[in-house]
Amino acid sequence: MACPPLDVLCIDDESLLRAYLTDASPLRGNLPQAVLFPSDAAEVAKVIRWANKEKVAVYPYGGGSSLVGSPLPFDGIVVDTSLLLDLEVFEKDKLVLAGAGWRLSELNHVLRRYGLWFPVDPGSVEWATVGGVVATNAGGIRAVKYGLTSDHVRALEFVTPVGEVVWSGAWAKKSSTWLRVHQLLVGSEGTLGIVTKALLTLSRVPERREAVLLLFEEAEEMGEAVLDILELAPSALEFMDPKTVRAVNSRTDMSLKMPEKYLLLVEFDDERSSEKTKLILDKYEGIKEDPETLWKYRKLAGPSLTLVKGSRSDWDVAVPVSLLPEAIKFVYENARDWEVAVFGHAGDGNLHVNLLHPPGEEWVRKAIEKAKEIICEMSKRYKATVSGEHGIGLLKLALLGCEVDEPALELWKAIKKALDPNLILNPGKKIPL
Ligand SMILES: Cc1cc2nc3c(=O)[nH]c(=O)nc-3n(C[C@H](O)[C@H](O)[C@H](O)COP(=O)(O)OP(=O)(O)OC[C@H]3O[C@@H](n4cnc5c(N)ncnc54)[C@H](O)[C@@H]3O)c2cc1C
Structure with a gap:
């Protein structure tokens, strides 16, 4: 363990490095070997150039x-982005130029002063960073x-895998000028560059939010309701299956207890929210509650x-919304030999297939095999994408070929090799080389 001879904040004490062994x-x-904390793009570039010279792998960590x-x-050095904290708010244009290290909850805390927010809202909002x-x-x-992160990235400042600082993208809403390299970095999981700043589009903080929880006996009924409610432009449309409901009900820190059915959390945040919630409660069985309580339940x-068996692997498949009920049933039928629970973002057709298992590498290996079997078939039958929002990382590498064919993978590899000739940036993730 040793910090590189660079004038960049660094730790190499083993007890501190251990914090980076997990996500x-x-x-x-x-x-x-060490964790570095650069405070701007120039420092990131310095680290990357050193890593290329020494042929040391670099892992961006948000x-x-x-x-x-x-x-x-996996050996090499970590670049922790938590000191990349520049911030400029452009209130009239509803834009923010934010350093990659901002946690979303903290960023939104600041933006609230302007009546604005960054509406990409993953369940991990207290934790996840702009760069991440x-x-x-990310979706959420x-x-x-409000769309995915890609819908909000107008431009990026990033450091290439050979240590060049690049700005890509226009400030104006309209631009046919740029080769959209910044969008290539979106979803690249730290393999094509380290994001140092992002120019993001924002929304006004909604004045009101109203939420209801609907109950359904069958996945099909819930699926029909999802298509129906989408016409009302909800701000959230989330589902939980009976197994997930049972797990949440068993907690002592949650006073709300719900029947073990399919639950649909529907939220509206526009001026017709009250009218819309009334409309759906007249039509479907459900309850209206304080949105905070319902969100606590869902989150x-x-x-x-995780508590059911000590660990779980979460496979965030997405299908066209109309195929959601069939996809849920397919999972149950084909994972009878596993304890499985499904919840997710129904409005996006995004189902989180959770394989519940005890902790340990052997169980993770078995879960990957099972997920591959199920999700490859779902890809054929239901046009499923392997990952709706979490990315591929390491866990899903074995599943990539179910969806992405050989010519596309060859193109990915060619792009990676062209940008990162020494293959130092987050090697082994996302792009199988
Ligand atoms: C409880 C929980 C709920 C979640 N809910 C959702 C959800 O609703 N929707 C959703 O989309 N995800 C969700 N996630 C997944 C996760 O929060 C997201 O993937 C998030 O975007 C990761 O952000 P992070 O800052 O933690 O990144 P990290 O986990 O640190 O890193 C993720 C990837 O980004 C790369 N990276 C990080 N920073 C940079 C940078 N500056 N430049 C280049 N690469 C970088 C890393 O190398 C890595 O490949 C959830 C996770 C948890 C634990």
Whole structure:
């Protein structure tokens, strides 16, 4: 373990390096040699140029909330982005130029002063950083109305894998000028460059939010309701299956208890919210509650399922919305030999297939095999994408070929090799070389 001879804040004490061995996935990395904390693009560039000279792998690490092992180091050095904290708000144009290290909850805390917010709202909002959501093209609970991260990235400042600082993208809403290299970085999981600043489009903070929880006996009924409610432009449309409901109900820190059915959390945030919630409560069985309580219930889905067996792997498949009920049933029928629970972003056709298992590498390996079997078939039958929002990282590498064919993979490899000739940036993730 040793910090490189660079004038950049660095730690190499083994007890501190251990914090980087994990993210929110069931995987584990290896101890890096050191962790560096650059405070601007020039310092990131200095680190990257040194790494190229020494042929040392570099792992960008944001909030560490990845569910697929994308930031985990395997020797080499980690670039922790938490000191990349520049911030300029352009209130009239509803834009922010934010350093990659800003956690979304903290960024939104500042933006609230201007009546603005960055509406990409993953369940990990307290944890995830601007750089992390850009690098994974994160979605989240309000993507159904506000879109994905890619819809909000107008331009990026980033450091290339050979250490050049690049700005890509226009400030204006319209621009046919640029080769959209900045969008190539969106979802590239730290393999094509380190994002240092992002120019992001914002929305006005909604004046009101109203939410209801609807109950359904069958996935098909819920699926019909999803298509119906989408016509009303909800700001969130989230589902939980009966198994997930049971897991949340079993918590002592959650006073709300719901029947073990399919639940649909529907939220509206426009001026017709009251009228719309009344309309759907007249039509479907459900309850109206304080939105905060309902969101607390929904956000406990993942953590509660982890407690069932001690660990879980989350496979965030997405299908065309109309195929959601069939896809859910397919999962149950084909994972009878596993304890499985499904929840997710119904409005985007994004189902989180959770395989529940005890902790340990052997179980993760078995889960990958099972997920590959199920999701490859779903890709053929239901036009499923392997990852709706979490990315590929390490966990899903074995599944990539189910969706992305050989010519496309060859193109990915050619791009990676052209930009990163020494293959130093987040090697082994996303792009199978
Ligand atoms: C409880 C929970 C709920 C979640 N809910 C959602 C959800 O609703 N929607 C969703 O989309 N995701 C969700 N996630 C997944 C996760 O939060 C997202 O993938 C998030 O975007 C990762 O951000 P991060 O800052 O933690 O990145 P990290 O986990 O640190 O890294 C993720 C990837 O980004 C790269 N990276 C990080 N910073 C940079 C940078 N500056 N430049 C280049 N590459 C970089 C890393 O190398 C890695 O490949 C959830 C996770 C948890 C634990």
